[in-house]
Amino acid sequence: MMHYIKFSLFHVLTLITIAALFFAQHWIVYGYVAITFFIIAGDALLGDDTTIPGYRNKWLLDLQLFIALPLLFILLFISLWHISSQDPLGFGQFLQSTFGYDLFLARENTHTWHHVVAIFFVGLMVSTIGTVTGHELVHRTYSPGSVTVGRWLLAFSFDANFSVEHVYGHHRYVATAEDPATAPRGRNVYQHIVLSTIKGNISAWNIEKQRLIRKGQNVFSHHNVCLRGYLMSIVLLLLSYTIAKWAGVLFFTLSALWAKAMLEIVNYMEHYGMVRNPKKRVEPRHSWNTNKKISSWAMFNLSRHSHHHAHGQLPYHQLKPYPQAPTMISGYLATIFITMIPPLWFKLMKPKLKEWDEKYANDEEKALLNHQLSNSNS
């Protein structure tokens, strides 16, 4: 049973976030700091989860994914209610008359800087509840319902088209120069966020355009998955406007951009500096892996990234830990913070890359690396 419950850490963290955003004021700051500290300290202290359990009740594992969408809507609504000047859905009045709780007073005592922290807090949680879960669901191409829910989750970070680029682009080209999400050695994370976002969107468009041409369908029509993806985020922007006018649009936009940036940071640290001949098979050595417990449990085993790339269509509960694969610096959130200090990142990755070159790279990949190095020196 523990192996089912462990993934509900995801929901516990989300409920804590919703509570912090609900009570607002300084609770937003306390919640953000507490969750960040819990994840980083938990990964540092609790060690690895390398178990490979068998599961009978797969519906329970699926249910945990689908709950993400209503949770994300609640989280966004609560955030936007506090920056609205009205009482959307009569929510405040309902609480006052039913429970005697004055949410209007909490809103009055919530200052602008609290909302600024909330943008980062919501962005962090969108990248977890939305992007991580969306990633799992859009891989389930055999289930159109799963893909649709996954794309709505990703639309909260303007990234529904991740369902195209990630599955049909990134998984095909990972660790090669053709992959926008793989960062070459020497690129810092801030460059990567911008480059991967732009190139990733272009790549998604081109992949979808080619599919439509092959099917004989108009690129500028409702058949275009990319256009529909952008429309999904526009719907969420309109919803934000309805709840909290332009302040809501601004809040949604900033938290969504931060969540998208978090995704690109994760792409950066999952494949940084790795190379592969595009004509050769993707192997577990082409991803940085981690089995830290909190990262694995709160992110539906996304951390078991080496197996995920070697076998992209396996559901999260079937992924194996691959402890022998190249290992990331730390758990996900700690590594995210390290990437944001480029000198520290480059210093800590130097021995990791040296180990990769010596232990994991084959002769062809070593030659590719030498070629890259001579190009960057010339």
Place this chain on the structure above:
Amino acid sequence: MKTVTLNDKTFEVEKGQPILDAALFAGLDFPFDCRVGSCGHCKCTLTDGQIRQLDTFEYALLPEEIDNNVILACQSTVKTDVVISLDDANE
């Protein structure tokens, strides 16, 4: 349990299991790479039987290939016993 016949070899495939996974489990040297229906390395020709597509094939295959019963082994499960061929699709 259904069967897949590839050239002169026959192997079993479980319900819901992609043909590629079953072929690899049977120890066959079946070409593949991405396993998500994008690269087209596992394309093969369906010469007999019926399959269920796990994903659209258009991301990896040309229209004329689809018209000629070329399928992606990583994105196909079987509805009946099937016969596939690797030679034609990978020429």
